[in-house]
Amino acid sequence: METAPAPLAALVQMTSGTDPAVNLATIDRALAEAAAKGATMAFLPEMSLLLDRDRPRSAMHIVREADSAWLPALRQMAQRHGLWLHSGSMPLLSDDGARRVNRSHVIAADGSVRARYDKIHMFDVTLPSGEKWTESAAYASGAALEVVQTPLGRLGLSICFDLRFPELYRALVDRGADLIAVPAAFTVSTGEAHWHILLRARAIETACHVVAAAQSGTHADGRATYGHSLAIDPWGTVLAEATAGNADGDRGYDLILAPIAADAAARARQAIPLARSRAVRSIEI
Incomplete structure (x- = not known):
């Protein structure tokens, strides 16, 4: 009996700028391509909707989630293209309006929001x-971990600088994650x-797939980002990697696809049973 092919994750690498309408149009084009190529779920980079370090200028766009047009637009895209979607992240005001939050959303193919996570x-x-x-x-810092069921597995949420804190990823695994978004x-x-080293380390030490969609290139606000979006399997093998820049001209994005095998985490955890072998010892100095 033939084995069904593993579902595909699509990683969208962007050079997001200071105009949310332009960024949304880029995302829509990328999702159309991801759907046409058979992806089950697409992943966007951090600050996919707005990347602007000029805080007074960006303030005109940043509102509470309930007042933002960005999430409804992404929900409509997910539904129209028939894809699950990880938003990467977007800047929003906290519910009390006092500070900003850097927030991810997981959106199902029917347009429903299945999870939120604040960096x-x-x-x-x-x-x-x-x-x-x-x-x-x-x-403002987030205060809650999030793991959500998706067609690719149980997805643990994190954002960018979170990558440097392995205890967060161990906690996500303890909550059932076998796939992690960064x-x-x-x-x-x-x-x-550090990018490749840290991502492969997180995959190996958790025995999870790691999906890391990245910003890349020189942005409208003057910053430069590294790119090299990566998908890594639970053994630490790189399944797909984007180039350093967005090489596809005026499309404004690069797209890579990676198969997410359902049994890969279980096989890695069986080969090296970290959970069984882990020991917590009190050491007196």
Whole structure:
């Protein structure tokens, strides 16, 4: 008896800018291509709807989720293209309007919202390159983990800088995750140093598929991002990788496809049974 092919994840690599309407049009084109190529679920990068480090300028677009046109637009796209969709993330105001949140959504092919996740770890760093980022100056940290059932498996949610905190991913596995999303807008310097290493490490140590759709190239706000969107299997093998830039001209995106085998996590966990072997010991110094 022939085995059915594994469902396909589509990773959309973007160079999102400061105009949400342009970004939405790019996403719509990418989802149409993903659907035509047989994808079951599409994954967008962090800040797919708006990437703008000019906080006063971006403020005109950033409202509470209930008042935002972005999520309804993505829900309509998912339904129209017949795809499950991970939004990557978008900037919204918290419900009390006091601060911003960096929020992911998982949307089913019928347009219903199945999960939300607010980024927990804020990107507050001063890099050797001289770049300084203080995400916490405008954004509030999330406080809840999220795992949601999808056609590709039980999906654990995270965003970009979360990648550096392995305890978050262990907690997602403890909640049943066998697939992890890491939408990102990595800087070039940190991407060159750490992107591939950290993503493969998270896949290996959790025995999960990792799907990381990324921003790439030079953006309208002047920043540059690393690209190299990756899909990795639970053994740490790279299944698909995008190039460093969006090479498809005026489409404004690159698209890669990766098969997500349903039994891959179980096989990796059987081969190296970390859960059974893990020991917590009290060590006196």
